[in-house]
Amino acid sequence: MLDEIDKRLLSALQADAQATAQDLAEVLNLSASQIGRRRQRLEALGLIRGYAARLDAQKLGLSVQAFIQVQMTTHGTEPARGFAAFVARQPQVVSAWTLTGEADYLLRVYCADLPALNRLIHDVLLVHPAVARVQSQIVMHQFKQDAALPI
Numbered sequence: 354m355l356d357e358i359d360k361r362l363l364s365a366l367q368a369d370a371q372a373t374a375q376d377l378a379e380v381l382n383l384s385a386s387q388i389g390r391r392r393q394r395l396e397a398l399g400l401i402r403g404y405a406a407r408l409d410a411q412k413l414g415l416s417v418q419a420f421i422q423v424q425m426t427t428h429g430t431e432p433a434r435g436f437a438a439f440v441a442r443q444p445q446v447v448s449a450w451t452l453t454g455e456a457d458y459l460l461r462v463y464c465a466d467l468p469a470l471n472r473l474i475h476d477v478l479l480v481h482p483a484v485a486r487v488q489s490q491i492v493m494h495q496f497k498q499d500a501a502l503p504i
Contacts, residue, residue: 354398358383360504362391363400367501370404407499415463417470418492422456423478426485436483445473456488467491 355363358381365377374385374392381388395401410418425432433451440449440460448461464470470489478487 355400359391359395362388363395363504364501366392366401410463414465417464417466418495419462419464419470420490420492421460421462421474421478422452422488422490423458423460423484424455424486424488425457425483427483428457432483436481439481443473443477445469 361381362377365372365380369376372380374388377383377388377392378385383391392401410416423436425436436458437449440446440458443462445462445464446460447463450459451457452459462470462473464473470491474487474489478484
């Protein structure tokens with residue numbers, strides 16, 4: 354499905370999603386029209402889901418990053434759907450995962466400060482009827498930034 358040029362194109366786009374077809378053509382030694390067709394095909398296949406800017410959380414006043422483990426009181430399809438919809442509405446939650454093990458979910462959050470994190474935990478998450486307990490880990494320093502996928 355993917356040849357080596359597709360993989361190199363995807364890697365280049367992960368590094369710089371704003372690169373023009375001409376920029377990519379020079380790097381990949383293809384014509385800009387070939388790059389455009391390949392890019393469109395990769396988008397149509399769903400391999401490229403979209404393009405986004407990486408923002409600086411600190412400069413935006415979001416000085417606290419944390420991971421929150423959530424354990425549910427009950428398990429099943431409806432509680433899981435309800436909790437997923439609830440989490441999707443929380444702007445502080447930037448990503449969420451379903452886990453194996455003691456915790457059912459892992460949430461990655463950004464907050465302005467520790468009182469804001471405290472409010473998120475106590476006034477939002479813990480009041481949800483399906484939540485039994487939460488455990489948070491505050492990020493002291495992120496020494497490796499979110500990286501491109503290894504393709």
